[in-house]
Amino acid sequence: MxxxxxxxxxxxxxxxxxxxxxxxxxxxxxxxxxxxxxxxxxxxxxxxxxxxxxxxxxxxxxxxxxxxxxxxxxxxxxxxxxxxxxxxxxxxxxxxxxxxxxxxxxxxxxxxxxxxxxxxxxxxxxxxxxxxxxxxxxxxxxxLQELSAPLIPVFEHITVMPLVGTIDTERAKRIMENLLNGVVKHRSQVVLIDITGVPVVDTMVAHHIIQASEAVRLVGAKCLLAGIRPEIAQTIVNLGIDLSQIITKNTLQKGIQTALEMTNRKIVSLGE
Known part of the structure; x- marks a missing residue:
């Protein structure tokens, strides 16, 4: 054989x-x-x-x-x-x-x-x-999808969603789902979307952010957009994107300070 x-x-x-x-x-x-x-x-x-x-x-x-x-x-x-x-x-x-x-x-x-x-x-x-x-x-x-849009509670009633990388339509849907579910789960009053790690903000990305902000508002919370770098700000202006209905801050630190103020709190220095 x-x-x-x-x-x-x-x-x-x-x-x-x-x-x-x-x-x-x-x-x-x-x-x-x-x-x-x-x-x-x-x-x-x-x-x-x-x-x-x-x-x-x-x-x-x-x-x-x-x-x-x-x-x-x-x-x-x-x-x-x-x-x-x-x-x-x-x-x-x-x-x-x-x-x-x-x-x-x-x-x-x-x-x-x-x-x-x-x-x-x-x-x-x-x-x-x-x-x-x-x-x-x-x-x-x-x-990767599970890590692509985490919602992190940082203070009582304040949550942060740090975004890193490109935002496409599929990821935008997950961002929306996580935002809405997280707002209810954590009883958030203020949600910060941090786009420091997003390399490009074009018309589509801005549209998704505006939609997410509006959805958060409809479930009873407020939305802040942090991480607006100078080049991102210039792109938004050049594209004629209207973010006037969203509170924006250039850093996450300033965003958290604003979120604390919106929930009647603030950061104070303790004397020695």
Whole structure:
């Protein structure tokens, strides 16, 4: 049986193949500038050999394939790197199994046998890599969304929402939801939206801020906008954006002082 022949060769020469395939991955990694240890590449090749030996014509070692694919995602190997490495593995195997005495027909037959043995396994590894990558990206996206618009209570009845990064439509919706839910949850009277970390305030961003401010007002609280840097102020003026209905401050510190005054409190210095 062709697959049994290939399976037996891998089993008998797995130490030599492990060394050769590890060196192959290391050479490929130099081109991609990966900063991984030799042991990492050796472990990947060792796991790959175990998958080859555990798989048969009818079945593929799915659990081991999933674990290898997930490990590749976690250590940051690209799909291109993984696909190239898997392709190089079977080419090396062909060179080892072709002792130079094969006829052209026998050589072609050997290539077909090796390819038919490797292809289903390699395809499944790449498929599981894609699945693991999508899951990882999805989890990261959820985590970023949870951190993208936090509402933080800093004093009684005063909360702050620090915004960092670009504000798109999807994030603006989350900002609105967090604001309204937070105002009710914390019984806020004043909400500060700090845009110090927002690089650009254009018409769309300003529109979202105005909407958020109006929504906060409708649920019984007041909204302050802090972090208006000079370049942001100039952009707002040039775009003709009307923020006259929103109290604005250039720093979060001044915003908190104003919020305290709006709730009949203030910061005082204690004498020595």
């Amino acid at each position: 062709p697959n049994q022949t290939i399976h037996g060769f891998i089993s008998e020469n797995q130490n030599e193949l492990l060394e050769q395939w590890t060196n192959t991955l290391k050479k490929l990694s130099d081109q991609e500038s990966y900063q991984l240890t030799d042991q990492v590449y050796k472990n990947i090749c060792k796991d790959y050999i175990e998958i080859l030996l555990s798989s048969s014509t009818e079945t593929i070692a799915e659990e081991q394939v999933s674990e290898l694919a997930l490990r590749a995602v976690q250590i940051g190997l690209s799909l291109k790197f993984l696909a190239t490495g898997l392709s190089e593995f079977w080419k090396h195997l062909y060179k080892e199994m072709n002792d130079g005495t094969l006829t052209d027909q026998e050589s072609t037959e050997l290539i077909w046998q090796i390819e038919s043995f490797f292809n289903p396994i390699n395809t499944e590894i790449l498929n599981q890599y894609s699945i693991s990558w999508e899951k990882t990206v999805s989890l990261q996206k959820i985590a």
